[in-house]
Amino acid sequence: MNKKTSRTKLENKKRKVLLYIFILTTLTALILIAKELRTVIDYQKNSFFSIFEKTNTKESMPPQSSDSIDLTHLYSPYSVLVDLSTNQTLAQNKSQSKIYPASLTKIMTAIIAIENIENLNEEMLLTEKHFETLYERDASMAGFLPGEKVTLKDLLYGTLLPSGAECCLALADQIAMSESKFVNLMNSKAKELGMNNTLFCNSTGLHNANHYSTVEDMAKLLQYALKNKEFRAIFTSRQYSISATNLHPEGLTFYSTMFSSMNDTRVVGGNIIGGKTGYTDEGGLCLASLAQINGKEYIFVSAKAKGDHQTQPYHILDANNVYNQVGSLNVLNDSNLK
Numbered sequence: 001m002n003k004k005t006s007r008t009k010l011e012n013k014k015r016k017v018l019l020y021i022f023i024l025t026t027l028t029a030l031i032l033i034a035k036e037l038r039t040v041i042d043y044q045k046n047s048f049f050s051i052f053e054k055t056n057t058k059e060s061m062p063p064q065s066s067d068s069i070d071l072t073h074l075y076s077p078y079s080v081l082v083d084l085s086t087n088q089t090l091a092q093n094k095s096q097s098k099i100y101p102a103s104l105t106k107i108m109t110a111i112i113a114i115e116n117i118e119n120l121n122e123e124m125l126l127t128e129k130h131f132e133t134l135y136e137r138d139a140s141m142a143g144f145l146p147g148e149k150v151t152l153k154d155l156l157y158g159t160l161l162p163s164g165a166e167c168c169l170a171l172a173d174q175i176a177m178s179e180s181k182f183v184n185l186m187n188s189k190a191k192e193l194g195m196n197n198t199l200f201c202n203s204t205g206l207h208n209a210n211h212y213s214t215v216e217d218m219a220k221l222l223q224y225a226l227k228n229k230e231f232r233a234i235f236t237s238r239q240y241s242i243s244a245t246n247l248h249p250e251g252l253t254f255y256s257t258m259f260s261s262m263n264d265t266r267v268v269g270g271n272i273i274g275g276k277t278g279y280t281d282e283g284g285l286c287l288a289s290l291a292q293i294n295g296k297e298y299i300f301v302s303a304k305a306k307g308d309h310q311t312q313p314y315h316i317l318d319a320n321n322v323y324n325q326v327g328s329l330n331v332l333n334d335s336n337l338k
Helices: 002-052 102-116 132-136 152-160 165-176 179-192 215-225 229-235 314-337
Strands: 078-083 088-093 123-125 149-151 239-242 252-255 270-280 284-293 296-305
Touching: 078 215, 078 314, 088 215, 102 152, 102 165, 102 179, 102 215, 102 229, 102 270, 102 284, 123 152, 132 165, 149 152, 152 165, 152 229, 152 239, 165 179, 215 229, 215 284, 215 296, 229 270, 270 314, 284 314, 296 314
Parallel strands: none
Antiparallel strands: 078 088, 078 296, 123 149, 239 252, 270 284, 284 296
16 A cells, blocks of 8 residues: 555646646747747837937938838848939948858849850750869759750759759859859959959859858949849849750749848838849858839848847848838828928
8 A cells, every 4th residue: 555655646746847847848838939039029010110310320321211111120231222223322231341242142143144145045054063073061052963055044043043053053154164264254243333342262162261242232222233134124123044955855934042031022102123132151141132112213232130030031121121111111101292
């Protein structure tokens, strides 16, 4: 009888310990969820009220036409908003500070390639050298394979939509015979465009301490590139399917990394119509995007948002926030004129 009672007490203690562990685990989970909800609520609250506040920028910049766009409550600590119709900076936050542009680099790779290709339908053979170093560094790939024959046009779409690093190396080889020579073309173009705080070391955006830029410089690059019809067509595409190749008899379909991360492209008064994402551990989440709002086009470039490919797309949430501010301000201004 005593043994049975002792066993019963022991089992009761075990149940109590398990119950305490369950309660502790549940409380911990609830605390984490509450913190996440508070972050989202605070972000949305700041996004709403920032429409009616003045921007408090941290750098000395020329007078701006609109000081009501708030970029200080974003996930991205570096950002700039530009009106494409006037090329005027509407708002900025640390836009001249050094960033690592990650795959935003591929905007330069693509425009250099487009300007140096005579026939977009020309084919080239991909070789092992276009892949070997990329596998080692876990670079983003479009899905091509060594030994595959592809057109230069397919490589361009592979560069900007799925952010394929193998496409960058192939284009660099085709145009300049080597990536190092191609990088010289990239830096020459940067100098031509007045990107005075930019230096490129590769065509892919893979991290290198000496490969850097600013969001202001990347905005200058995007403004320039969007004037090219071929670049604009690719940049604003949601997806693109290539024809059959020797190694992909059914072809391949590329999807934009930006559009794939968006539930809705609509913003107040318009839509986000194009973009290029980027990410490295050192560069954070980056985005260069294009929106059309009330008949006008705007570009927004941001960098170093916390997170990665597994978290919420904080760089895209920032773009939605800013473009919604633009649309809301337009509505307010229109109502004030009536």
